[in-house]
Amino acid sequence: MDSTRVALVADVGGTELHAALAHMNGDARPHLQALRPLPTPNGRLQPALSEQLQNAGLQSVNACAVAAAGRVVRLPERSVVRMGSSQLTIELNDLSMATGASRVMLVNDLAAVAAALP
DSSP states (O other), X not given: OOOOEEEEEEEEOSSEEEEEEEEESSSSSOEEEEOOOEEOOSEESHHHHHHHHHXXXXXXXXXXXXXXXXXXXXXXXXXXXXXXXXXXXXEHXXXXXXHOOSEEEEEEHHHHHHHTOO
């Protein structure tokens, strides 16, 4: 049985969506597979994430993390980013629905960079 777990990680900017698959097989560092950048969609993010998975030959992943160029508003039962430059709304629950991931995270892109600092 294959024990590799796969996560979709994405950075959503004002003009482009950059995504990669992180193949985690127990090693200290995951193997990253960059996916083809897509234009940042208008409206909702789910179709673009589903397209990225389909292009990679996957229907779902174990986890999904999205960093977005916008303020993450945390509400009861809901986290949302509204990106004015592209009229895009990203909702935490939509990430799970689009990717089948049981673990999802939605963060500000600068916060993601800051969290990576030693």
